[in-house]
Amino acid sequence: MWQGIYDELKDRNFTLISVAFDTGGAEAARPFIRPAEPIEIAPPISDIMGWELADIQRAAAPAYPCLIDEQHIVAELYNMTNVPMAVWIDENGRVVRPAEAAGASDGFRSMDRATWAMPQDVAANGKANRHRYVEAIRDWVAKGDKSEYVLSPAEARSRIAAPSETDALATANFRLGEYIRRIGHGADAVPYFTEARRLNPQRWHYFRQTLELEETGKASGPDFFAAVDALGARPYYPPVTLKGTGK
Amino acid sequence: MPATIEYAGKVSRVESAAAQGENLWLSLDDLTRTTGWEFKPEGLCEGDRCVPIPPGRHAEFLRADKSFNLAAFARHLGQPVVHDDRHGVWFFGDSAASRRDGLLSLEAPGFTLPDLDGKMHSLADYRGRKVLLLSWASW
Numbered sequence: 193m194w195q196g197i198y199d200e201l202k203d204r205n206f207t208l209i210s211v212a213f214d215t216g217g218a219e220a221a222r223p224f225i226r227p228a229e230p231i232e233i234a235p236p237i238s239d240i241m242g243w244e245l246a247d248i249q250r251a252a253a254p255a256y257p258c259l260i261d262e263q264h265i266v267a268e269l270y271n272m273t274n275v276p277m278a279v280w281i282d283e284n285g286r287v288v289r290p291a292e293a294a295g296a297s298d299g300f301r302s303m304d305r306a307t308w309a310m311p312q313d314v315a316a317n318g319k320a321n322r323h324r325y326v327e328a329i330r331d332w333v334a335k336g337d338k339s340e341y342v343l344s345p346a347e348a349r350s351r352i353a354a355p356s357e358t359d360a361l362a363t364a365n366f367r368l369g370e371y372i373r374r375i376g377h378g379a380d381a382v383p384y385f386t387e388a389r390r391l392n393p394q395r396w397h398y399f400r401q402t403l404e405l406e407e408t409g410k411a412s413g414p415d416f417f418a419a420v421d422a423l424g425a426r427p428y429y430p431p432v433t434l435k436g437t438g439k
Numbered sequence: 440m441p442a443t444i445e446y447a448g449k450v451s452r453v454e455s456a457a458a459q460g461e462n463l464w465l466s467l468d469d470l471t472r473t474t475g476w477e478f479k480p481e482g483l484c485e486g487d488r489c490v491p492i493p494p495g496r497h498a499e500f501l502r503a504d505k506s507f508n509l510a511a512f513a514r515h516l517g518q519p520v521v522h523d524d525r526h527g528v529w530f531f532g533d534s535a536a537s538r539r540d541g542l543l544s545l546e547a548p549g550f551t552l553p554d555l556d557g558k559m560h561s562l563a564d565y566r567g568r569k570v571l572l573l574s575w576a577s578w
Contacts, residue, residue: 194571194573205567205568205569206568206569206570206571207565207568207569207570207571208570208571208573209560209562209565209570209571209572209573210573210574210575211552211572211573211574211575212574212575212576212577213574213575213576214576214577214578216577218553218555218557220577220578221555221576221577222555223577224575224577225555226555257554257560258554258555259552259553259554259560260552260553260554260555261552265550265552266550266552266572266574267574268533268538269541269548269550270542270547270548270572271542272574274574275574275575275576276573276574276575277573277574278571278572278573278574279547279571279572280569280570280571280572281547281562281569281570281571281572282569283566283567283568283569284566285546285547285562285563285566286545286546286547287545287546287547290542290545294573294574329571332569333569336569345545348545349543349545352542352543354535354539354542354543355535355538355539355542356535357517357519357534357535359535360518360519360532360533360534360535360538361519361521361532363519363532363533364519364520364521364530364531364532365521367445367530367532368521368522368523368528368530371443371445371450371528371530372523372526372528375526377526380523380525380526384521384523397574397576400576400578401576401578403578404578411578412578
């Protein structure tokens with residue numbers, strides 16, 4: 193999906209690094225990075241993801257680095273709590289936009305769970321949201337520090353939620369579970385995964401990843417939707433304020 | 440008894456660790472090998488940094504046989520410590536405070552991860568370019 197943007201911007205001192213929070217490793221991620229055949233995508237998926245079908249169906253493997261993060265280390269380091277999320281890093285290794293939803297919106301919550309159909313106005317809003325995010329990236333690449341989408345250090349800091357001790361413990365439990373699973377004792381990892389979810393239910397990547405390890409498809413099943421519904425009016429993807437105030 | 444310790448991203452196997460409940464006693468050599476900390480009169484030191492043993496609480500950290508309680512020390516530093524006794528694995532995480540400081544510094548933390556072909560990539564490889572770091576997942 194991002195290949196088009198990468199192609200457009202790569203010669204202007206820009207790269208994309210995609211990181212798969214996939215404890216299942218290369219095996220889990222491969223079909224999405226390097227599909228054996230062109231991906232058949234049903235139109236409702238286009239509505240849910242906010243991308244045009246043509247962008248999703250690109251068959252060639254991306255030219256930018258697609259990395260596999262079995263331990264969800266990048267989520268820890270950058271305070272990413274979900275996918276897809278993005279962080280903008282400038283040429284000097286400085287974070288100019290901390291972790292935020294990468295053009296994703298809560299539109300999927302309006303979809304029919306049997307047919308995956310989404311109201312067309314919701315779908316249109318989702319696509320517009322994605323386009324705005326991509327436009328912001330283009331502006332950054334064109335204007336660098338002068339872009340109104342580059343946040344001042346004070347504003348960037350104000351958007352970072354400091355991890356709590358409970359969150360640090362959630363991460364430690366996930367990491368211990370991941371290690372135990374990796375050495376071949378998946379069943380013994382379950383209590384640690386359960387504890388990670390209990391300690392920080394807002395880390396959707398731990399929640400969905402550990403469900404998926406229990407059973408393929410569970411990450412998008414009834415347990416997931418029950419948790420999303422329990423949010424009530426709270427957002428799944430917190431809305432992003434694109435423009436910085438310059439302060 | 441043997442223990443596997445993951446500390447600051449390094450996984451080490453220790454042949455003779457003493458795990459007692461929430462305490463993990465290591466020889467001073469194993470302590471240094473697994474964590475980089477060296478036991479000195481000033482406390483535990485790594486490079487220029489020394490952390491003193493809390494006064495009056497020496498016995499919590501050091502035993503007569505010169506073994507050191509890494510778990511108690513890590514907790515003293517605010518690190519989360521979790522362990523699985525069945526498999527003898529101890530995981531020492533980053534403290535919330537150190538993660539907070541790292542995030543608020545706005546310096547992008549480095550990482551090294553493999554691509555589909557197993558080739559390793561570091562964020563540092565891309566210094567000098569603007570980087571859009573994007574998360575996704577197969578689930």
